[in-house]
Amino acid sequence: MPKAETPRRTGYHHGNLREVLIDAAVQLVEEGGPDNVSVREAAKRAGVSPGAPFRHFANKTALMTAVAEQAMSRFRSEITNAVESVATDDPIERFAAVGIAYLRWAIRNPTHFQVISTRSLIDWDSSESLRHDNEAVRALVEGSMVEAQRRNMLRSNDIAETQIAARALVYGLARMCIDGHFAQWAVAGHTAEQTAQDVLKHFVTLIGNDEPETAKKANLSLEHPD
Amino acid sequence: MPKAETPRRTGYHHGNLREVLIDAAVQLVEEGGPDNVSVREAAKRAGVSPGAPFRHFANKTALMTAVAEQAMSRFRSEITNAVESVATDDPIERFAAVGIAYLRWAIRNPTHFQVISTRSLIDWDSSESLRHDNEAVRALVEGSMVEAQRRNMLRSNDIAETQIAARALVYGLARMCIDGHFAQWAVAGHTAEQTAQDVLKHFVTLIGNDEPETAKKANLSLEHPD
DNA sequence: CTGGAATTGTAAACAGTGATTACATAATTC
DNA sequence: GAATTATGTAATCACTGTTTACAATTCCAG
Known part of the structure; x- marks a missing residue:
């Protein structure tokens, strides 16, 4: 599965964060089940700060x-x-x-x-x-x-x-x-x-x-x- | 259900902690499902410090x-x-x-x-x-x-x-x-x-x-x- | 009895978590 | 170009499981 996470626009704004976060979460699920998912780790893998995901997901x-x-x-x-x-x-x-x-x-x-x-x-x-x-x-x-x-x-x-x-x-x-x-x-x-x-x-x-x-x-x- | 948690011996040692912790955990499960259980909360309800449970349960x-x-x-x-x-x-x-x-x-x-x-x-x-x-x-x-x-x-x-x-x-x-x-x-x-x-x-x-x-x-x- | 050993508690700390806030930057729109 | 909106950061909060050094208690052998 080729990951669709080429962060097209580099800079302050990610441009693709929502999908990249989902991909990261999917990856975490595959690695260790649902309990292995943490918002922070997904954010880290997306190369973004821990609070950023909450702009795209309420929780x-x-x-x-x-x-x-x-x-x-x-x-x-x-x-x-x-x-x-x-x-x-x-x-x-x-x-x-x-x-x-x-x-x-x-x-x-x-x-x-x-x-x-x-x-x-x-x-x-x-x-x-x-x-x-x-x-x-x-x-x-x-x-x-x-x-x-x-x-x-x-x-x-x-x-x-x-x-x-x-x-x-x-x-x-x-x-x-x-x-x-x-x-x-x-x-x-x-x-x-x-x-x-x-x-x-x-x-x-x-x-x-x-x-x-x-x-x-x-x-x-x-x-x-x- | 009468709780069996009369901490018989009062003082530094609890005397009954293992069972009381289980009872507290059971109560937490009943209140909000398995995810509602935390070791710390069980310890608090048993009137004991957060580290105490680990003398009775490895994790x-x-x-x-x-x-x-x-x-x-x-x-x-x-x-x-x-x-x-x-x-x-x-x-x-x-x-x-x-x-x-x-x-x-x-x-x-x-x-x-x-x-x-x-x-x-x-x-x-x-x-x-x-x-x-x-x-x-x-x-x-x-x-x-x-x-x-x-x-x-x-x-x-x-x-x-x-x-x-x-x-x-x-x-x-x-x-x-x-x-x-x-x-x-x-x-x-x-x-x-x-x-x-x-x-x-x-x-x-x-x-x-x-x-x-x-x-x-x-x-x-x-x-x-x- | 007594004194050392084992048991079982505390206090403090660590790293990790979800989530919120104030603020900064970039993109969008008028 | 300026104001607005969207989206990022940094700092912080409260909470979690777990470990460590230490203190109080109980237990058992001499």
């Missing part, structure tokens, strides 16, 4: 919210791209694609996922863009769910509950990974990402109307998931 | 770990009590009881649930008691799962994946509540706790071998769960 939370907006935008892109590049129009497969892309991004960008999902770090309500991107993902899930029901592909007709269950499952898997509840998984030969995908697919067959394929006896040799 | 994380141990112990108690007071020996009902007790505790003690589930706050690996209590809950789930499979009550034979899905679902529901992903739920007439329970029961019927009761059309009128 630290506002800076973190800007970081979250950027992360959320990429998160959404990855998911929408994934579901658009799915060949079939089978709604359940499309739903699975959303979940897989979701988990993939969360597990590969754990610190950023933490930023967008931990509401105490950011000012969720004040950000139009955050709500908008989040709603887009939610609508994607709901759309495939409704279509699946229309085609009578679901086991239960209560798609509201199925949908919440789906979101909770995916969110739970993602957070269990980033919160470190899965220490043993990698050891067992499967990566966290692979395991999470398997569990998601398992769930997808559970909600489906078809009888599940005669249960694979290969027990995945997952021993003691936390 | 702030160690103090938070002690808080987590207390919370985890109560969390486990509530769950084991709930499952023991379940009349039937139906393993699926017992499994559901675990999940319901889990969600009940998490939603009613959100800040403490945050402490025990956010690994960056505590030193999970160093605490025998945390791992022990956690393992007890996990074993409870696994036990009912294995028994359910033995009685051929499960739709899938892959109980490893079903079990992880169950944990992820419950953890996801709990965290979505405490992370504030459910703002609208309470508005819709149902409490978060009730909704989470419904979704859990929905999941339980999904993993079961029986055909689900002809889908309740009452759509819960949940509009836009985040």
